[in-house]
Amino acid sequence: MKKIDLSDLVCMFAAGVLLLMTVLSAVGTDRTAYKLWTGVLCALFCLIPILFRHAGVMTLPMALILMIEASIFVHAYGVLLMRYDDIVWYDTITHTISTVTIALLVFYSLMAVELFDKETHFTPRWIPLFIALIVMTFSIYWEVLELVVDTLSGINMQYSPWDTIRDMVCNSAAALIVTVSARFYLKRHTCEGFIEGLELHPSLKRFVSRSGKGGRPVPVDQAPGVPDSMDVSVPEGITGSKSSATRMMDYDPRK
């Protein structure tokens, strides 16, 4: 069992405050099932990083945990206290924060693919382009989902065309922020160093490497005490034009 650290405390604090607000809403006069469910579900989602860490799935970096908690908290706060209706620009803030969070998740996922999938090599120069395109596609799917829900259920998630366009502009701006940040980050850091810190579960590494679908088998932890060749730095003497990821894949620690 891992020790409770600062990131766990942040998650528990956010979940606790949201549950308290939900209880206060439940005893208040303006309670609705939508509000209460939003409060409870968001509080549970706040705990996911703790679950991931203690179940050994992965250890999310503090910056991402803060963004995840902020995204969920700001949304739930807006629903429970009617901020979406009372403050004109509240939706703008939630969209921007949420898109930054999603863009970070995309960035981290691309770095994992870059490291573990031998067939795929994005290079630091092109990863930002993929972040921008994938996040824009996510934001389109989100707006289309809102349209479908409005059409099928008769509720009003999309207030007006102006509201939709403002959402798209916020999403684009947030994608741009992370894209530019990723470019600068990759100038000074490597994917290997970052992914190592995530402490990914071996089955997750296998999934990303697609070794079960005809790709090259990727060495992962087989038993306690057996070193993972993914985590072994590249030995001296291996040089050439191949990517660092390819070099790591080629390295056999038994040699």
Next chain:
Amino acid sequence: MNRRSLAILILAIAIAAMSAWKGDWDSLIVPVIGIAVVCAPMVATGDPNKGYDRHLMGIAIIPLVAFVLLIVAGQFVDFEYYYQVSLAIQACASMALGMMIAVFINARTELSLPRRWVVLFALTFACSISVLWTFSTIYWMASTGYPLYNGDFSNTLENDVVNMMLMLPMAVTAFTTILYAVIFNEYLKRVDSLELSQLCPGGEA
């Protein structure tokens, strides 16, 4: 210049000319990208015969031919779903051109993408193009006096109708590109991954 590249160029120029003649400036985006994508290998390598894999260029020719036929048919027949069909065809063309862009980047840089990532790149590229159509639509709606702001709406029905007008390019593209991605991914499985990722002499690989 190889035959398939020439066919794409002629079709793209024809679509651009017809779109300009009709004043449909949104439809200029795809043919302009098509011309740039087909010319890119020739310009980059200095070899006028350089093109893409013939399967890939075959995929691009189909929606361009369909678009030409649709524009011509639209001149004679009043077709209720003309705009929706035109968006679906343009999304298909955008995806095909997106795959070519991915292959071009693959061939000319250190980037290395397998088939599934080429298709995913194309999907995201097509979706991003639809955002341009959406921004163009909001400009058109604003300039023609449609209600746009939250305070402009007195009832939900009006809101839904105007929202649907704005969202149509993104909605059609989002749904159709998923279908195209599945089809293209299956179709391109018969192409050798290495050949797909190269610029082909004469486009006949």
